[in-house]
């Protein structure tokens with residue numbers, strides 16, 4: 001979407017641009033955790049593509065690309081075969097379950113709007129069932145909520161869940177005591193928010209503990225079934241809900257001939273973001289592996305948008321047969337919201353915590369939204385949840 005946006009912004013007339021997208025909306029993932037717990041309305045995290053991109057200027061085709069033939073410069077969809085001069089692949093990512101037995105079948109991944117709706121319904125379900133369950137063992141299992149993965153997504157989800165539980169339990173479910181609800185964050189590494197500076201990671205750890213979240217570090221999950229999960233040290237923990245935020249891998253997209261990929265299936269590209277050996281065919285976003293200071297860039301929107309902008313400029317330079325500088329990533333910072341009025345933020349090397357960081361998070365997330373209408377809708381949602389009770393109705 002951003003590549004198309006920048007192409008249109010920088011280009012002269014005469015370039016024929018088509019966007020192939022199997023969904024007809026953009027999902028605004030940074031507020032998905034707030035949707036799952038009823039702060040933000042489900043309709044407000046999706047934006048119709050045709051409202052962001054002018055369909056009179058860009059061809060929009062709501063269909064899935066099945067196979068790409070890199071040598072013939074053609075790809076296939078249900079409606080036929082399309083040829084191109086230049087191609088930008090940005091198929092995104094999906095949850096990576098690392099072949100851990102039982103995880104895929106027994107978890108709620110946290111990637112799409114359907115996952116957030118499922119999480120919300122499951123949260124409400126375990127509370128409804130917990131409120132009437134008299135067997136203490138079953139009740140304990142039901143009321144154990146586990147989030148696996150202590151990166152930004154996992155930490156934001158677990159704090160939102162804890163806040164939701166802390167706010168609604170007393171008023172809406174007086175049958176359940178807070179001490180009966182166990183909320184755990186399980187991380188394979190030795191700290192949460194590993195991409196943040198150690199100081200902010202420690203601030204986040206303290207904050208989560210204060211919210212009543214148990215944190216288990218150095219605890220990779222080894223297996224899962226419908227009743228429990230097993231950790232590396234042999235501990236078995238019963239599960240009411242298991243949310244998987246343990247990492248992503250590239251979304252599958254069939255390429256002919258097959259190209260070099262990293263262990264997460266991401267397409268390897270050169271420093272112009274072109275697929276190795278295929279000039280004029282770019283791969284960007286979560287589905288591509290871009291080296292930076294000896295490591296690969298993380299799967300975040302800020303990386304994807306910088307890559308999109310570069311590719312749009314670079315493509316136009318290629319058409320004009322001008323020299324193209326290599327892609328350079330500019331790290332601007334990282335931010336995470338940790339429940340009501342608290343966050344941790346790193347902006348251009350400056351560290352913030354607490355209320356200021358939370359406000360910066362809110363302002364930045366609003367600024368990144370590509371539509372004014374959605375900005376107002378989300379601000380209204382935030383204000384409404386400040387003034388009124390959280391909604392505990394199921395969505396289906």
Ligand SMILES: Cc1cc2nc3c(=O)[nH]c(=O)nc-3n(C[C@H](O)[C@H](O)[C@H](O)COP(=O)(O)OP(=O)(O)OC[C@H]3O[C@@H](n4cnc5c(N)ncnc54)[C@H](O)[C@@H]3O)c2cc1C
Nearest residue numbers: 021022029030064065091092111285286299300301302304
């Ligand atoms: C819960 C959550 C919270 C996040 N929060 C943040 C945040 O706060 N800040 C941040 O920087 N990043 C965040 N991210 C990461 C961010 O969403 C991704 O890095 C970003 O969306 C990647 O962009 P992309 O274009 O590579 O992939 P996507 O945004 O996934 O876009 C890929 C698109 O391609 C379409 N597609 C896939 N295959 C095909 C096909 N074969 N044919 C046609 N269309 C296809 C898909 O429908 C999809 O719309 C978050 C992610 C999640 C899951």
